[in-house]
Amino acid sequence: MRRYKVGFGVGVGFTVLMVLLAGIWPNGDTGDRGTAEVEPSTSTSMAGAPAAEPTLGEGTASPSPEPSPTERATEPEPEVTAEPDEPARDVHGGPMGTRDRTGTDGIALTFDDGPDPNWTPRVLSALRERGVKATFCVIGAYAETNPDLIADIVHDGHTMCSHTWFHELDLGQWSDEEIRANLQRTNDAIEKAAPGTAVEYFRHPGGQWTDRAVRVAADMGMESLHWDVDPWDWDQSSGKAHIRDHVIDNTEPGSIVLLHDGASNQQNMYGALGPILDEFERREYALIAL
Numbered sequence: 001m002r003r004y005k006v007g008f009g010v011g012v013g014f015t016v017l018m019v020l021l022a023g024i025w026p027n028g029d030t031g032d033r034g035t036a037e038v039e040p041s042t043s044t045s046m047a048g049a050p051a052a053e054p055t056l057g058e059g060t061a062s063p064s065p066e067p068s069p070t071e072r073a074t075e076p077e078p079e080v081t082a083e084p085d086e087p088a089r090d091v092h093g094g095p096m097g098t099r100d101r102t103g104t105d106g107i108a109l110t111f112d113d114g115p116d117p118n119w120t121p122r123v124l125s126a127l128r129e130r131g132v133k134a135t136f137c138v139i140g141a142y143a144e145t146n147p148d149l150i151a152d153i154v155h156d157g158h159t160m161c162s163h164t165w166f167h168e169l170d171l172g173q174w175s176d177e178e179i180r181a182n183l184q185r186t187n188d189a190i191e192k193a194a195p196g197t198a199v200e201y202f203r204h205p206g207g208q209w210t211d212r213a214v215r216v217a218a219d220m221g222m223e224s225l226h227w228d229v230d231p232w233d234w235d236q237s238s239g240k241a242h243i244r245d246h247v248i249d250n251t252e253p254g255s256i257v258l259l260h261d262g263a264s265n266q267q268n269m270y271g272a273l274g275p276i277l278d279e280f281e282r283r284e285y286a287l288i289a290l
Contacts, residue, residue: 038199039124045166089254094226101228105253106288107280109134109229111235112163112203113262115142115149122270123261124152130277133289137203138226139262140186154194159289161201161225162186162217172210179216187220190211201225201290227258233272235264244272248279256290 065245094100102108111125114120115138126136136153138160143150154160164171164184172179187199200219203225204210214224231246232238259269280287 023177046188046271090221091254094209094224094228095207096214096224098209098214098224098226100226101254102256102290103254104286104288105218106286106290107131107251107253108256109259110137110161110203110256110290111259111261113142113167114138115146115153115258116262116266117146118267119270120149120261121144121152123158123273126270126273126277127158128156130281132277132287133157133159134287135159135161135201135225136261137163137201138186138190139163139167140165140182140189142262143186143193144189147189148280150190150193150197154197157289159201160190160194160197160199161203162199162222163203163269164192164205167205168270169206169208169278172204172208172213174212175214176212179213180220183217183220225256227256229255229257231259231272233258233269234260234265236265236268238268239266240268240271243268244275247272247276251280251285253285 089101091099091101091103106255109132111120111123111134113138133156136158138150138153142163150160162183163186168174168182171182174182183202190197190199200222201224202213202220202222204213207226209224209226217224229247229250231243233243247259253258259273260266261269277287
């Protein structure tokens with residue numbers, strides 16, 4: 001009987017030992033770690049491996065699942081409105097709120113101090129050959145003396161602009177009544193040479209604008225016209241190459257270019273005009289009459 005109890009105890013002990021060993025090496029693993037397959041760890045201790053997902057405790061709501069790549073592709077992209085590189089330039093950014101831009105991509109060539117019997121016909125011919133329209137700011141006394149040239153300017157479809165009766169640099173310092181009389185006399189000379197012609201613009205000689213001159217011109221239905229490109233082509237020290245290069249280098253879409261078919265340096269201005277027009281044509285600039 002004692003031998004049976006011992007044998008039974010040995011059997012029970014062996015069984016317990018086997019159960020314990022099964023808990024250490026589950027799934028029949030023999031304990032040889034050099035030959036067993038090992039699942040890759042999700043621990044961040046491995047370089048480049050993702051961190052393990054946290055285990056949710058009981059009662060914790062599951063997070064919303066991430067959309068699949070297909071679902072992401074069907075989501076509308078947010079609309080992006082591109083901001084302009086810089087705000088559009090105000091066309092009335094000249095002195096005293098005068099107009100110094102065309103307001104479009106078009107470029108306006110303007111010719112002052114004519115009409116001149118020697119140079120205005122040449123300028124008109126150069127513009128006509130290329131189908132270019134421009135704006136002529138004429139002196140009233142010259143318009144009265146050369147009415148045929150005023151008629152030619154209007155006939156070719158160019159815009160008329162008043163440049164005072166006799167290029168009075170100090171006109172803006174005069175009284176309202178004196179300014180009005182001067183401008184009206186000029187407009188009358190233009191209208192007499194080309195009946196029915198509207199004079200929509202006024203340009204003060206030398207750009208010496210005053211609020212009074214701008215206001216009186218506006219009361220008479222004329223917009224005050226300045227510029228943003230001035231090659232000083234009226235100055236005899238300005239050579240043909242300087243005039244050409246200055247205009248080409250500084251003109252951009254929307255520019256108003258100041259030139260002179262009158263004054264005292266027309267030969268250099270006219271010599272530069274052809275190359276200027278050629279370059280503008282190459283750039284596909286639109287040249288407009290205001």
